[in-house]
Amino acid sequence: MTEMQKTDVAIIGAGPTGLFAVFECGMLKMNCHVIDALDMIGGQCTAMYPEKPIYDIPAHPSITGGDLINKLEEQAAPFNPVYHLSQQVSKLEKQEDGSFNLETDKGTQINAKAVIVAAGVGAFGPNRPPLDGLTQYEGKSIFYMVRKREDFRDKRIVIAGGGDSAVDWALSLADVAKSVQVVHRRPKFRAAPESVSQMQQLAADGKIELVVPYQLDGLKGDGDQLRAVVVKDFDGNTRDLGADVMLAFYGLSQNLGPIAEWELELDKKHLSVHPTSMATSLAGVYAVGDIVTYENKLKLILCGFSEAAMAARSAHAYAYPDEELHFEYSTSVGVPGE
Structure with a gap:
């Protein structure tokens, strides 16, 4: 039987928003396991437009999708995320202690105190x-x-x-x-x-x-x-x-896959979340990026970054309810290795 791996946060999706969620969780001293169906990190940025310039990333007048992912990977690296690529989360079960057991289609088993879904448009493929x-x-x-x-x-x-x-x-x-x-x-x-x-x-x-x-x-x-x-x-x-x-180029077909079976509240193939906490309808599960919907939602990478920061703080409050978290700037605390 495959050994159960334990982590603070399981992040489903290794696109730009998922990678930045690793950084935000790391800054709160939470370790992460990241699962993605593709054989590489980066989501659509890597799979669809690695050499296409993106113009609305703050402080980067122009940056290619591939370079953006390289920078995000570098930013997350000090927190030693564990990547599980080429596999899809097939089961998500909440335990009596409030944690979650996840199992992938390759048999990987992970127990996480909280979950952040950053699955973009879900499992996608070309039309x-x-x-x-x-x-x-x-x-x-x-x-x-x-x-x-x-x-x-x-x-x-x-x-x-x-x-x-x-x-x-x-x-x-x-x-x-x-x-x-x-x-x-x-x-x-x-x-x-x-x-x-x-x-x-x-x-x-x-x-x-x-x-x-x-x-x-x-x-x-x-x-x-x-x-x-x-x-x-x-x-x-x-x-x-x-x-x-x-x-x-006839667009992508969107398929939420097993996510649609997890009894999370859906609105037209998107997860409904609270816009200030990124909480889904299941306590302990948060969602960010293109897969979520709320009033006035903008499908922009930069908005996904903000959502990742909010989700990380919400996940910390859920995973460690007895630990008081003080807001601190990265300029004050730095990052590991600096």
């Missing part, structure tokens, strides 16, 4: 276009995310989609790709207006091609290597777009 033979190209010449822009240097790229990801990567990859063609079913794009204007200017300058209004119709290739993407207009006319790579 796939309904094309025959799609799976044989996935991971080889069809992708749903860009981890390294250099991987696409000198490639003929077809980008499918009309949202921010499609537009942003069209702008970014235009500098390194042999060609970029953007396929969308209508001329209007659902992205930041300034970004759309920049993309349209690139098209006017002949640096990329906007293939609109068209939709995906088929794939041609050899083995797992794509040769062309077939598109069709609304009159039924088809075109073959020569391609080495297709990037499909």
Whole structure:
């Protein structure tokens, strides 16, 4: 039988908010175990846009998703968090003493005095276009995310989609790709207006091609290597777009997974929390980041950081009810090793 590991706080989710929760708990002298279904920390920042700049992180006029995660990992490191990656929490059971037993789908067992759920959009995956033979190209010449822009240097790229990801990567990859063609079913794009204007200017300058209004119709290739993407207009006319790579950006499918079975109050696939304590409907369980909802909630990383600080203090009060906690600034107490 797997040995039960004990900790002060179990944090479900290793995205930016979960990582900052490690730091906030550490500053309150609570140790943490962190569980995430991905094989790496960072959540969507690592999986979806590691090289994409983020502009609204305080004190960083611009920082990539990957660099932000590296900094957060470094910030949490003095508190020695234990990471359990590539596994999902399948069971959460409250014990008579108020603590929680967690079990993952890989058999890892953890007893925690409190729990912070920082699972982002939950278990997520791409919305796939309904094309025959799609799976044989996935991971080889069809992708749903860009981890390294250099991987696409000198490639003929077809980008499918009309949202921010499609537009942003069209702008970014235009500098390194042999060609970029953007396929969308209508001329209007659902992205930041300034970004759309920049993309349209690139098209006017002949640096990329906007293939609109068209939709995906088929794939041609050899083995797992794509040769062309077939598109069709609304009159039924088809075109073959020569391609080495297709990037499909049709958003993410959200699945709370086992979290939905834990008898926590839900509001449209989000956890309802008290906005000043981040408490869920189950005492001792707190939630932060994109997975939570409350009046006037903003889905911003910087708001998640604030929520992590509040959740850590609430978790300390629950885990150590007889210990009086005095508010102190980090400038006064420092961090371990300084």
